[in-house]
Amino acid sequence: MTARPPARGADVVFVSHEATLTGAPVGLVQLLGWLREHTDLRVEVVLVTGGPLADAFADVATVRTVAEVLEGPLPRVLFLNSSFSAEVLLESEWPGSHVIARVPELEVAFDQALAPAARRALLERADRFVAVAERVRRHLVEGHGVAPDRIAVVHGCLPAEPRAPAVEAVAAARAEAGIPPGAPVVGAVGSRSWRKGADLFLELAATVCRRPGSKAHFLWLGSDDGSWQFGRFGDDVRRAGLSARVHLLDDHADPVPFQALMDVFALTSREDPFPRVALEAAALSRPVVAFDSGGVGELLVHADLAPVAYGDVPAMATRVEGWLADPDRAAGVGGRLAAAVRAHHTLAVGGPKMLAEIRRGLAA
Amino acid sequence: MTPARVAFVSHNASRSGAPLLLLQLQRWLLDHSDHELVTVLLDGGPLEADFAAVGPVVGPDDLAGLDADLVYLNTVGAAPALAVLPDGPKVVCHVHELDYALTHWIDEADRDRLRHRVDRFLVVSQLVRAALERCVGVDPGRVEVHYGFVDVAAVAAGAPAPAASGTRVIGASGTHVIGASGTTEWRKAPDLFLALAAAVERRRPGGEYPWVGGADRGPEIDGVLADRDRLGLTDSVRFVGEQPDARAWFAAFDVFALVSRDDPFPLTVLEAAALGVPVVAFDSTGAREFLADGCGVVVPYPDVEAMADAVVRLLDDGPGRAALVEAARRRVRADHDLGVAAPRLQAAIESVLAS
Structure with missing residues (x-):
């Protein structure tokens, strides 16, 4: 107009x-x-x-x-x-x-x-x-x-503080992603691209899924950037033998139910100054893990968290696993992050x- | 053998695996058969003069009138030639490609012609055989595996002392050198090479990590270079670009890391083996078929940490390393030397001509 x-x-x-x-x-x-x-x-x-x-x-x-x-x-x-x-x-x-x-x-x-x-x-x-x-x-x-x-x-x-989506909406999002009921979910939101580190998200998934007893599923919500490598990212997931555990969905008009089903939000960006998606996840009381190559550490500090050294996927995997294994601790971290969003963001x-x-x- | 006219169709004349392998085969046939050899180049490249030294070279406009008893498509990238080829000649297709190329470099019409027009497929690994069946729908009965090969003696003879780049000699500081080679495109995974270097450095600091071949600057590699700096690897990981003799670099590697996501059967692995350099690779590549049975180390894709563990073990375990190197050297001589593999390919060609 x-x-x-x-x-x-x-x-x-x-x-x-x-x-x-x-x-x-x-x-x-x-x-x-x-x-x-x-x-x-x-x-x-x-x-x-x-x-x-x-x-x-x-x-x-x-x-x-x-x-x-x-x-x-x-x-x-x-x-x-x-x-x-x-x-x-x-x-x-x-x-x-x-x-x-x-x-x-x-x-x-x-x-x-x-x-x-x-x-x-x-x-x-x-x-x-x-x-x-x-x-x-x-x-x-x-x-x-x-x-x-x-x-x-x-x-x-x-x-404003987000309203938690309806249980039915979250269940529908889980079904749309093809994630079994009850399975823990590690998620990311953003353009499937080099800068956002979609490839590093796959490395994270591979690292976590290799560890004994892991039942985690990984969800990336966001369309590819038009490049052939990320346009064909599903091939890479298949090559890693993770088609059943890594789920790729394109942009969604209402991402909140998808964010709400994530037990952990993993920001694998190579550089991301202060990503809105991390704020949104935090506002929903999701624990957030990120590399130290961006600015999200300025949010995490409110929950007494430090970002992981850039590129250290095993360290990120260890933090993810720790939260998945201890939901109370994860909830505590998520709660502190949500409070930080309310207070500062x-x-x-x-x-x-x-x-x-x-x-x-x-x-x- | 009745002399025949054999036309080899190459998608281009780049200095890459498939055209280089074709040149070796053509030179072998020149010396060991009476066949008349013609090369059809669908596109140009730095090897044009090498092809011209083998025999007549024609272009895509000559395909429709091609006078040949057998047409040898050197890659599926040459499949569009089938659209204009006359009906008479037998057709062999040498396949060096995996899923992405089989589904995106050629279209459904090309795949249909491959299914119906090709008499025999020669593939460079079992991995390629499976991809050809999955992506093109080729009956496995029409497929023979012919692994890639190198001239082992020539490779070994072409490896002088560790190579120099500018004023700096790799390995000169006496520390470990973990090298890689190839183009710097996504499927060869320079990004995973950085991850590997970071993972090795966490275990064993102070290494050098040269990548030979591909771009050393420009859009294809800029993001990777930025990532290298971000990882604090600016001084240890070097993308040195195309080198006149990559083998001299290989000879200075303590370990050759094939970090490709997707690689049908890389000749660089054979060259490393011929030079006595141990190889680590992901299981998503055809290299796993050469490296099996103790000829190298294969780890699940994309388990960079496992690859780093393997690298450090190879650096530390003298006897284990020596056994692996010797096994690989034996295998490359026994199964992947020009003198062994080219006669097998020649036999396949003769068999199709006689069919």
Whole structure:
């Protein structure tokens, strides 16, 4: 849905590089909903490319094209929701707009996947950076020389405490995944890709399943990234002899029942700044294990957990097995993580922090 | 043997296993038969001159008018040639591929032609035989296993002292060298090589891990290189790219690690065996058929930890290592030397010609 340019510029134009069911766009839709409820800001959205969330964006803000925005008075604040949104900086210098760059990327995504011209424009033009984790802030400072006082850290957050799905919905999800009733489940959610470490998830499954007495099943919820290796990932599962124990499902409109059936949430990402899926699992009181190559340790610390050294699959397997063997301990960890989400990572906490950054830009 | 005109169709002339094996077979036939040999290259590559030295080389446009008694498709990648081949010649297909290639490199029309037009399939391992039956529906009665081979004497003669790369010599520090070789594509699993290096380092720090062949930079390997750095293996794991003589590198390896997810019957394993280098591999590859019976170590795919344990055992167990190396050397000489395997392939060709 697009609209005619307004007579005066919006207070804030948010730019999302896509409207997929992935962390950054989902989080932006929720932030926009919170802003609409709590402020009188005139807000518009530019979607660089579309996706299944396009209608959800249209429900919470006026959606315009970048050309339409550039025709009229420019916004007082241009909010880039991810580094990949920086391509709009190549179309205009956005004179008079205060540019806030939210950065949910780490080394490979920021330094390799992001086009050099867009990266340069972002680093030069952004007035303020919002890093989604301390780990991201360090990368901007140490890897790119961004002055620390140009960066705020606002961790990712969820709109509210999730409601536990109905028992029937969880049972249906289990059946859809083909996991036998009662079998323990180790799960992951995300794009089946190199960065998300789907191959490492298979290594984890193989390691756990080899250990005596293991009954665990492994569920990956998320479509492949279009590459041939992950498009044919089922072949690799078969080659590992794990077709009966590793279950692959594509993206699902409602992932919560699948997340709720996971006894352990395993984040095998090679790099993941502060993944929303880990927050969602934590909010459902799932114990979370992750490698130390991303920012999720900043969540785990609230449950007195440290992430596992990157690549140490046996160590991750040992932690998974420990939780599966001791459900009370797992529940304790999950409970502490859920409390951490309630205390630090809901929009009730994160919304005002982000609003403060926006107001700072409006006042600039 | 009545002299015949044999046309060999190769999908390309790359410096990879199947074209290299074909060249060895052609040279053998030149020396040991009166057959007239023609090569049809469906695509080019660095071995074009080597093929031209064997006999006439023609291109795909010449297929329809091909005058041959027997057409030898060197891989299923050459199967599209069947669409334009005249009806007369007998057809042999040498299959070096597993499931992915059999289902994705060729289409159903190609598979149908393979089922109906090929007189005999020669496959490089039992693993390939099973894949051919599963993915193409070929009757096992039309399939013969002809394992890959190398010129053992030439391999051994071509292995000088440990190789140098720039100013650095692998193994010079006196520590262990665990090497691998191949392209750097997904199915050869450079990612698992990193996992193996990390697992070995946890047990025995200070090793060197060269990967010979494939890309040393670029999109295919950038993610792996980033992962290497993330694992703290920047100085110990090196992707050295294509080397003029990979065997010189192999000779400096303490252990050859075949970390492939999918590999029908890699010749690099035979070369390592000929050079006295012990081999570890996953059971998802055809290498398991060569490494069986104490000729190497095979671990379940993708059990990197078990592979690391095997590597360390080979580093530590002098007598066990020596026995394994000797068994592999005996097997490669007995079953996988050019002088043994090429006559068997020649016999298969003669048998089809006579049928």
